[in-house]
Amino acid sequence: MIKVRIPTPLRPMTGGKSEVEIAGNTVSEIIDNLNSAHPGIKERVYDEQGEVRRFINIYVNEEDIRFLTGKDTPLKDGDEVSIIPAIAGGA
């Protein structure tokens, strides 16, 4: 199982949970399986072209998947996936 960290804006979909355990061999499978368990997550994380939105970082352990093999990044038991919005702010 893979531990997935859920950012605040997506927690309404996970019943308020900040971490969930999901099975999957790649990041893409994790997002699909997460979406089966908690519908609505996938369309929030991916844009209309199916790419990770421009303001979201997905980390496997401490590395951004854009520097691994993207959504195909393989996962093994004990890996941790973090879905994290890039820093923002308001005046």
Added chain:
Amino acid sequence: MLAIPSSIIRNMIAHARELAPHECCGILSGTASAITGYYRITNILAELSEQELSRFDGAKLSDLHRLSPEERADIAFQMDAREMAMAQRDIRSKSLDLLGFYHSHTFSPARPSQTDITIAMEFESYRAKLNFPEPFHLIISLEHIEQPVVRAYRIQESKATEIPIQTMP
């Protein structure tokens, strides 16, 4: 005390002025409490549609939704995630730390807004798990256009505490 080379202060102010009235944003690197590098990051807010923003986070738009994307970028920023990750990677390759974030306030004073504090606390909630040190938050105010003001803060437990800046030659 936070030490910052005067060249980086000048560059952050120049960045803020170039993008005004939009807010600029960026990342600061260094070690301990001395900044040694900076990365300009694109504020993508002006390029994001309302649909794209609200699909991820409806709450975020609560005070922005009547505005055009261009207007939103005047009073808020959203870092480009890819550029942010590239900066983090570069910082790590130099064995430095990601020491802070900066952004401009084009019409308001150099202190964190409630939104800034809320988002800083959100970052705080996962920061340690990703091995980032506690960041400084710097704000460049262009409220008085001829006299830009730069201030640094720590944001803990939903409170911002100003940290004096020591400008290095």
